[in-house]
Amino acid sequence: MSGQGMNLTLRVWRQAGSEDKGEFRFYQLNNVSEHMSFLEMLDVLNERLIKLGEEPVAFDHDCREGICGMCSLMINGQAHGPDNETTTCQLHMRRFRDGDTITIEPWRAKAFPIIRDLVVDRTSFDRVISAGGYVSVNAGNAPDANCLPVPKQDQEKAMDAAACIGCGACVAACKNASAMLFTSAKVSQMAVLPQGKPERARRVLNMVAQMDEEGFGSCTNTSECEAACPAGISVDNIARLNREYLKAVVFSDEGV
Amino acid sequence: MFKVADSPLDGRVPDGAIADKWDNRKNELKLVSPNNKRKYEVIVVGTGLAGASAAASLAEMGYNVKAFCFQDSPRRAHSIAAQGGINAAKNYPNDGDSIWRLFYDTVKGGDYRARESNVYRLASVSGNIIDQCVAQGVPFAREYGGTLANRTFGGAQVSRTFYARGQTGQQLLLGAYSSLMRQVGAGKVTLMPRREMMDLIVDEGVTRGIVCRNLKTGEMEAHTGHAVVLATGGYGNVFYLSTNAKGCNVTAAWRCHRRGAYFANPCYTQIHPTCIPVSGDYQSKLTLMSESLRNDGRVWVPKSADDNRAPNEIPEDDRDYYLERRYPAFGNMVPRDVASRAAKERCDAGFGVGDTKQAVYLDFKHAIERDGEDVIRSKYGNLFHMYQKITAENPYQVPMRIYPAVHYTMGGLWVDYNLESSVPGLFVLGEANFSDHGANRLGASALMQGLADGYFVLPYTVGDHIGKHGSSLKPLGNDHPVVQEALESATSRVNSILAVNGTKSPDSIHRQLGQIMWDKCGMARTAAGLKQAAEEIRGLRDVFWNEVKVLGSGDSFNQNLEHAGRLADFLEFAELFATDAWHREESCGGHFREEHQTEDNEARRDDDNFCYAAAWEFQGVGEQPVLHKEPMEFNEVALSTRSYK
Ligand SMILES: Cc1cc2nc3c(=O)[nH]c(=O)nc-3n(C[C@H](O)[C@H](O)[C@H](O)COP(=O)(O)OP(=O)(O)OC[C@H]3O[C@@H](n4cnc5c(N)ncnc54)[C@H](O)[C@@H]3O)c2cc1C
Ligand code: FES
Numbered sequence: 001m002s003g004q005g006m007n008l009t010l011r012v013w014r015q016a017g018s019e020d021k022g023e024f025r026f027y028q029l030n031n032v033s034e035h036m037s038f039l040e041m042l043d044v045l046n047e048r049l050i051k052l053g054e055e056p057v058a059f060d061h062d063c064r065e066g067i068c069g070m071c072s073l074m075i076n077g078q079a080h081g082p083d084n085e086t087t088t089c090q091l092h093m094r095r096f097r098d099g100d101t102i103t104i105e106p107w108r109a110k111a112f113p114i115i116r117d118l119v120v121d122r123t124s125f126d127r128v129i130s131a132g133g134y135v136s137v138n139a140g141n142a143p144d145a146n147c148l149p150v151p152k153q154d155q156e157k158a159m160d161a162a163a164c165i166g167c168g169a170c171v172a173a174c175k176n177a178s179a180m181l182f183t184s185a186k187v188s189q190m191a192v193l194p195q196g197k198p199e200r201a202r203r204v205l206n207m208v209a210q211m212d213e214e215g216f217g218s219c220t221n222t223s224e225c226e227a228a229c230p231a232g233i234s235v236d237n238i239a240r241l242n243r244e245y246l247k248a249v250v251f252s253d254e255g256v
Numbered sequence: 257m258f259k260v261a262d263s264p265l266d267g268r269v270p271d272g273a274i275a276d277k278w279d280n281r282k283n284e285l286k287l288v289s290p291n292n293k294r295k296y297e298v299i300v301v302g303t304g305l306a307g308a309s310a311a312a313s314l315a316e317m318g319y320n321v322k323a324f325c326f327q328d329s330p331r332r333a334h335s336i337a338a339q340g341g342i343n344a345a346k347n348y349p350n351d352g353d354s355i356w357r358l359f360y361d362t363v364k365g366g367d368y369r370a371r372e373s374n375v376y377r378l379a380s381v382s383g384n385i386i387d388q389c390v391a392q393g394v395p396f397a398r399e400y401g402g403t404l405a406n407r408t409f410g411g412a413q414v415s416r417t418f419y420a421r422g423q424t425g426q427q428l429l430l431g432a433y434s435s436l437m438r439q440v441g442a443g444k445v446t447l448m449p450r451r452e453m454m455d456l457i458v459d460e461g462v463t464r465g466i467v468c469r470n471l472k473t474g475e476m477e478a479h480t481g482h483a484v485v486l487a488t489g490g491y492g493n494v495f496y497l498s499t500n501a502k503g504c505n506v507t508a509a510w511r512c513h514r515r516g517a518y519f520a521n522p523c524y525t526q527i528h529p530t531c532i533p534v535s536g537d538y539q540s541k542l543t544l545m546s547e548s549l550r551n552d553g554r555v556w557v558p559k560s561a562d563d564n565r566a567p568n569e570i571p572e573d574d575r576d577y578y579l580e581r582r583y584p585a586f587g588n589m590v591p592r593d594v595a596s597r598a599a600k601e602r603c604d605a606g607f608g609v610g611d612t613k614q615a616v617y618l619d620f621k622h623a624i625e626r627d628g629e630d631v632i633r634s635k636y637g638n639l640f641h642m643y644q645k646i647t648a649e650n651p652y653q654v655p656m657r658i659y660p661a662v663h664y665t666m667g668g669l670w671v672d673y674n675l676e677s678s679v680p681g682l683f684v685l686g687e688a689n690f691s692d693h694g695a696n697r698l699g700a701s702a703l704m705q706g707l708a709d710g711y712f713v714l715p716y717t718v719g720d721h722i723g724k725h726g727s728s729l730k731p732l733g734n735d736h737p738v739v740q741e742a743l744e745s746a747t748s749r750v751n752s753i754l755a756v757n758g759t760k761s762p763d764s765i766h767r768q769l770g771q772i773m774w775d776k777c778g779m780a781r782t783a784a785g786l787k788q789a790a791e792e793i794r795g796l797r798d799v800f801w802n803e804v805k806v807l808g809s810g811d812s813f814n815q816n817l818e819h820a821g822r823l824a825d826f827l828e829f830a831e832l833f834a835t836d837a838w839h840r841e842e843s844c845g846g847h848f849r850e851e852h853q854t855e856d857n858e859a860r861r862d863d864d865n866f867c868y869a870a871a872w873e874f875q876g877v878g879e880q881p882v883l884h885k886e887p888m889e890f891n892e893v894a895l896s897t898r899s900y901k
Contacts, residue, residue, distance in 0.1 A: 017813070033536055034539065035535050036536070036538050037646075040539070040540050043540055044538055044762070046816075055808045058815055060328065062332055062334070062502055063332075063337045064543075065333065065337055065544075065642065067336050067337050067426055068327070068330050068332040068501060069331070070327060085641075086645065090646075092645065092646070094648060115295045115472055115813055116812070122329065123328065123447075125518070126330070126440070126447065127328050129434065129437045132441075134434035134437060135391065136438060137391040138311040138316040138389075139309070139316060139711040139712070140313075140711075140712075141385070141391070142387035142388045142390065143391070144401050146348065148390065149398075149401065150398055150402050151398075152398050152402065155397070155398045159421060160270065162430065163421075163423065165426075166332075189395070190393055193393050193395070195391060
């Protein structure tokens with residue numbers, strides 16, 4: 001497409017508040033440039049709605065660079081839309097065709113209640129981290145950084161897992177709304193690094209317990225989470241979590 | 257346009273030799289005993305590197321902390337987006353680095369407009385930051401032997417930058433966030449996400465708390481405590497288009513300014529040389545391509561202005577590697593202000609490339625030939641991926657097109673050596689304060705500053721305030737007159753915005769403000785242009801208050817209302833920005849006044865008349881502010897003309 005932009009039909013979930021019943025509404029948006037990002041396309045829609053006196057569509061976003069994990073959206077049933085390893089804010093309209101109808105919905109999961117329109121509450125993720133996703137070290141206590149050599153391949157593995165942006169796409173993509181990929185990424189990062197070893201048993205036990213308490217579903221290994229993940233987090237991390245969990249149950253004094 | 261205060265402003269720098277000042281100060285500071293700490297409450301606004309590290313450290317020490325941010329989780333603060341790295345004077349590569357050299361580079365990089373003593377302290381705690389982060393499990397890049405790896409950043413001739421792929425900010429923030437969440441789990445920190453700070457509560461000249469709007473419910477809440485720590489980031493979005501996240505704002509800082517906190521050097525803005533150029537009028541933000549790319553990328557434009565060949569068809573002889581030509585000693589690694597101006601100079605002279613001619617090339621051809629594509633991918637893969645997503649061009653095959661964009665703000669609330677503002681009990685950290693980077697920040701030093709402030713400076717200095725005042729400051733109830741007044745003023749401001757009911761969206765007015773700022777307060781400024789900018793900003797403020805249209809109500813989740821509120825503050829702040837830029841009749845760092853340049857277009861400082869931090873005191877919207885001057889004294893690093901040749 002060049003010159004003339006695309007004409008699109010948007011089918012957008014609107015819901016005034018957490019207690020309200022939501023519904024899809026249709027909007028026609030014409031002359032959309034292929035160079036726009038998906039969120040810029042929604043900006044254009046919102047500017048138009050304001051002109052027409054309809055409240056703009058609420059959606060979370062901040063960095064618009066694919067790193068803060070604030071943006072979300074199910075786009076035509078896919079978390080963050082059709083591109084691999086791409087957040088909604090990094091998705092561009094050149095991915096769509098003139099005449100397309102695009103369905104836009106919020107993440108749907110019991111542990112992510114809807115706040116308004118496309119915005120959900122993901123504070124359950126924070127609570128999972130606060131259950132154990134850290135190394136217990138106070139500021140001021142650390143020895144010289146090079147006292148603790150870390151093999152390059154371990155550091156790379158830790159970094160692969162640590163790249164998780166906490167957006168929740170894994171939960172949204174999973175038919176059980178499981179948070180295993182999210183939780184396992186943090187467990188893995190700490191499990192492969194020497195810094196994380198002393199607390200590894202209690203970490204995995206506590207984080208998994210919190211995950212269950214938040215109402216996330218269980219993992220049935222469908223790998224939909226990996227396919228949806230914009231940060232390329234691998235399901236290998238889930239296997240590592242399971243090993244960590246088993247070891248903790250069988251060998252540690254932490255108990256379950 | 258302004259009045260000048262009679263006496264100079266005192267930064268309360270401790271006595272002694274530069275290397276002893278921080279120890280001397282620590283010895284003077286009052287301590288709060290471990291048992292007493294739990295009786296005190298500290299409010300931390302902002303959960304970026306500065307705020308999260310401060311909140312975690314304060315809680316570890318025993319204080320009760322409430323931590324606020326406007327995002328849904330503290331982990332999403334804008335620090336997460338930092339790409340390139342963090343400096344520290346570890347001298348691991350054994351290439352001659354030292355605390356003194358990092359200090360010197362930072363003072364010089366800041367074009368001699370930073371407070372020497374603060375910069376020295378920053379350099380001296382830099383090593384502890386790396387230790388702390390590694391202990392938390394931050395996966396910094398490593399060599400095969402398992403030791404930490406370094407890269408080079410602009411304005412330095414040593415390798416002192418630590419990094420985690422192109423996601424250093426993410427990893428550092430997740431480290432600080434994990435410490436914060438540990439304290440949340442321990443019950444020492446109460447998280448307050450989706451809250452926007454709307455006002456500062458001050459009683460008898462001392463900070464007592466904040467008013468914030470619960471963004472989920474619209475409710476106005478008052479939170480009081482024994483000290484307030486502000487770590488709310490920078491105000492680059494006054495330009496509308498910048499590399500900052502969309503929510504970055506001046507609101508929290510500006511509200512404190514209106515309650516008496518001086519605002520220092522608002523005109524010092526960093527325009528980053530390597531960003532993806534603007535592509536259309538729907539553009540909502542600009543994307544940075546990290547400075548680290550200049551380690552391997554070479555910047556060039558065609559030698560002939562009307563060369564329309566594709567970049568790969570332009571032979572070496574017809575290319576002008578203008579940074580290497582003009583600055584042989586630093587080449588592509590000159591500081592950002594210098595690189596940005598040089599790009600603008602080439603584009604203004606007609607040598608720009610691409611459709612808009614507002615771009616230059618950043619070329620990796622030689623690095624790929626030398627090291628292979630895999631090595632380049634392992635260093636910068638995520639940046640190349642991002643570039644390709646946005647532009648649909650493959651930077652492994654064709655050079656990137658880049659152009660300068662607003663990136664960082666060196667100005668901020670004025671603080672003394674203890675990071676305490678002019679309102680006692682209000683401390684300001686990170687990008688929100690003004691103290692360490694002078695008129696230009698060197699790459700990889702904002703992350704360093706945020707964490708230095710939060711882990712290693714504030715936890716000591718806040719105790720001094722609490723030690724002195726804590727026992728006499730009883731918590732204020734919601735019925736206290738100053739709390740009532742602050743709550744009412746925040747509520748009535750929201751109501752007045754909703755009541756305008758005009759025809760213009762906040763976004764459209766914000767874009768207009770951005771255009772004024774970019775054209776007249778951007779990379780090249782003149783007295784006449786700045787005066788005109790101030791007038792246009794006043795006009796636009798009237799447009800806002802007469803014509804803005806915000807739908808919905810104040811007592812629900814309303815993003816348009818949030819944006820309008822932030823814009824209203826930008827519209828007040830922008831005038832101070834223009835006034836500050838107009839008053840500073842010199843060029844220094846990121847502040848370039850066309851009237852003040854050398855024959856070869858370098859910035860010309862005026863140390864006789866402007867070697868001070870300009871700290872502005874609020875007198876009312878549209879009223880003439882009062883200028884307080886804090887003299888900048890250079891006892892260690894002799895004032896000289898910066899040269900990167
Ligand atoms: C794209 C990009 C790349 C960068 N790369 C580097 C780099 O490689 N190296 C480097 O050293 N620096 C880099 N920087 C600069 C650096 O990232 C920032 O200066 C630094 O992270 C700022 O940290 P902070 O803690 O001061 O504020 P921020 O991280 O901006 O955090 C601000 C916090 O305040 C909260 N807040 C703001 N306003 C309000 C309000 N009104 N009410 C309530 N809460 C509020 C926010 O929710 C957030 O939690 C980069 C910047 C950008 C834009
Ligand atoms: S807005 Fe930050 S990841 Fe999309």
